[in-house]
Amino acid sequence: MKNGTPWDPSVEEGYGQGQPQTETFELLLPQDQIAMVPGKYMILCVGLDDASGDTYGLTYGADAANKQPEFAKPGAKLSAAQAVLAKEAPGEPMPYEKDPTTAATDKKQDKELIAYGHPDIAHSELFAGWQAFDFMPDNLNVVEVELRRRVAGVLCYLSDIPYKLNIGNTPYRVTEVRLNLFQKQNVRIGLTRGMTREGKPSLQDFGGSVDGKPVCQTLCKFDLMSFKPRPEQTRSGDLLYSIPTDHLEGRKQRENTILMGAYALPIQNNTLDATLKVELWGYKYNDAPGSDDQIVAGSELTRIKSFPAIYEGKESTPEIYSLHPNMIYHIGHKLEGDNTEGDYPESLAGTKVTVEAGPWQEVDIPVEFPSVPIVPLMSLRDKDGNKYKTEPEEAGEKYYIFDCIGSRTNHLEISASILYENWKLTAVPGGDASDTPWIQFWDETTSGYVTELTGTGGKDIYIRMADYASVPDWVNKRETRKIRLLLEALDENGSVVSGASSDLYVEQYNALIVKMEDDSDGYRGFSRFDFGTKRNAVTGDIVAAGQTLGWGYWSSLVVTEHWADGKANYREFINKTWIDDFKGSAIQVCALGEAGKELEIDYEEAKSEEPFWFLPSIVALRCFLKQYKDNADANIERGKFYWSSNSASYYKNALATKIDRSGNVDDDYYRENKENAYYARQACHAQ
Structure with missing residues (x-):
């Protein structure tokens, strides 16, 4: 804060041109409150945007005294300072649990996430800098502190995206590309750290040790459902996607390429599988001559092919590597956002992709970094994978209300939390307490439909939506009915984790009721x-x-x-x-x-x-x-x-x-x- 106003480096001259942004702050210490004696001290500076205080358990402003992190309280040591994803902060209720109306964002991609009420990790910038200095009373003590990002990132720029691939003799249409992290995600990062005697990064760079269990976390994905195949085939007879550039805003990239990015808290290289993988997912489809080239009704979303991301760096095993703070890991080259000179997207024509790492401050590409879910999330989709918008984002906005004729072809796409793999899905009827859940979930273990289902990781769940043709109470006429689908995270003991949940409201029309003439x-x-x-x-x-x-x-x-x-x-x-x-x-x-x-x-x-x-x-x-x-x-x-x-x-x-x-x-x-x-x-x- 300076003169009561947060400093915004993005408005400074030279921002985005590879130049450091600087500002001078004067720290005045009232002698009746803080008595500093001569000696060595450490100063810690943390850079936040308007969301990262809530996201990482750090706050500033008039109400900060009641919510300040442990390391900022009297008697604490700065050497223990950590930024912790808010779901891990002990005893602190999330801001949205107090007042859901305070969750707001100007990022279109975040509207669904904010609707579920969890913090905006997607665009929460976190910087930290620390510096030791000698304090001399009655002197002007000047300390220069350089702030650097304490998060890592991956930029994924791909070409030659297959439209169709076979698993054995069965054809599949590729409907999405995923960037997956094959290791349990960290939930905290140190804000200060020294170097070890060997000159290697401290464990504080990685938020402490994390077990190497092969847990898959989807960092980001690109939906291909709206794109068509190119008319020409490859030499092997395969079809590739035609991806025009008219859908882009604020950047240039080559035709038939995709560009996506993801934030990740730094991790150490102790996974049992490739650290990063690009994966192709899709559905069975009918490509027989004379067919309509349709996705096969009822087919499940399936992983079709994986490309391990190989890093030819200092790691002993090139597919297993650490993700360091303030570093960005490139899969494909994208040098500048406003032109395509020097672009070399990584091709998916082979069996693997290559990763290169560089300092983040040298990257200036306007790609949105999507959020990694802190709470489990879900979306309702039709048989072709199109996502339904089941709730209005603003008053008066249109959304999808289902017809009175029920169905068995829609499915819920579940994305597990980065903190908890297991989840419980429940259909909670709305309205009168006597209502029964009119949406049920397909349980593969019992081969039947249930109103409560547990699972692990990302999954597609087929649902049964009942018919609605009820003669209404003409005084309290109901033209629609609603149901709440509740998705809750479960801990290792199978207990519901308080606050780690999301919900989805689905609405259905009643039939148009006709009184017969007789x-x-x-x-x-x-x-x-x-x-x-x-x-x-x-x-x-x-x-x-x-x-x-x-x-x-x-x-x-x-x-x-x-x-x-x-x-x-x-x-x-x-x-x-x-x-x-x-x-x-x-x-x-x-x-x-x-x-x-x-x-x-x-x-x-x-x-x-x-x-x-x-x-x-x-x-x-x-x-x-x-x-x-x-x-x-x-x-x-x-x-x-x-x-x-x-x-x-x-x-x-x-x-x-x-x-x-x-x-x-x-x-x-x-x-x-x-x-x-x-x-x-x-x-x-x-x-």
Whole structure:
């Protein structure tokens, strides 16, 4: 602090040009408070940004006296000064545990992390400097202290990113590149240290000894889902990613490359595996001729290939090395941020990558250093790996609310804490205490779905989302319901670690409830979207209209008289018709079991299965269109035909209806050709 204001070196002339930034501070000692006698003293200076005080258990400002670290208290020794990741600070509640509204950041990449409430390690700069000096009373004692970073970093610049690789004879699409640290991450770093007699760094450089258990920590990763393959193949017939540079902000890099970086607290070289690895992860996919080149539904995120990072430095084993403070470890060369001259990204065409180390102050590349999670984190993703935005970041902002039709194809991506490998995942229902958890997790050990699951390390967990078609209390009408997914860290004894948790709130629409014209027929629930509608995973907006379908039963004569019950119509069709006559039709594809389960196509199996969702009857469909024709949330295609499950007396026709140009539901039952492609809206029996 100078004149009550923190010093900001980034606004000084010459910042970012390889020049040291300097400032002079005058320390006045009131004699009635501090009595300093002549002799040798040590001065410690710590450089913080607006977040690192909370991140590393260091504080400054008016309230610092009540939260100052142990080494700053009377009687403590500066030789014991350490910066400790706040989760390890004994007896100190985290700032967000007191007031979650104080967590804020201007970094877009940190919004998800801040939403979970943990400190911003991603952009928390930590500098320290120390100097011994001789103190003489009644003299101006000038002490020069140089501050250096007490963290290490890795800069990863890669080219020749594979689009597809095989494991055996099975093709996989690469969907992300990870930079992994194969050693337990340190949680503290010394702020002062001397040199050993041999001239080697002290253990204080590494925060003390850490066991060499082969624990994988993902430092950062690059998502490739939005990129496409290049049209040309390599000599070996493989495809590589096409990665244009128009997605970059504030820097230049070569086409078809990725650049990412990570902070890490320094570690000593006692791991049993390569210290750093670049890994390719992805899903099984169908590359057969004539296929849509799709990721195979239900396939698990799998490690496809690893590249150990080799450091030809002073280490005896080139793949096992220390990470020193104020050093940055380069995988690939990136000299300057505003041009590509001298760029040599490391190629993934081989089997390993190379690391070189250099002083951090010589690096000026605007790459965001993502955070290493102090608490376990999770994200909800669809079958293709796209991440859902399930909560608004700001008031009024759009986010994804799931439709009333349940599913079994989404998954949770778990990232374990750097401090605790084990975790517990729990589905906590919201609202009334009588609510049951409507999201369940697939347990591989029992081959069933559970509401509480424990695990270790990073993992993908498939979830079962229940259907929601509940006749509401019309006074306290609920159009949606919420559930809290709670992820808690576990210690070595399996106990929940206080404060080391994150949560995710998921919201689901109730079905659009329709009161049938005949009271005895009860209620029907309708999906809010036409069959086959595609939505943006972030905003929830419709990005592609629903799929149009033929009605079905092209060669069979089945006339149904269940005018108000689509489920009964489906049962009659199944019992009277060959299934091959209607595969791919509206009748068949709209019929789903609970939680979106696809019903068997095999004839005997189909006869035994009960649909939960089905193509509605003509009366139910008309009731729906009449009740919701002016409701924008119903997403009805005006002027377009919708199929019902009722057939006509002539085998070529089935009954359809629509909202006409005047906005009225046609009273006539239109007998349309079964082969015509019309919209379909799924329905169920609401309870």
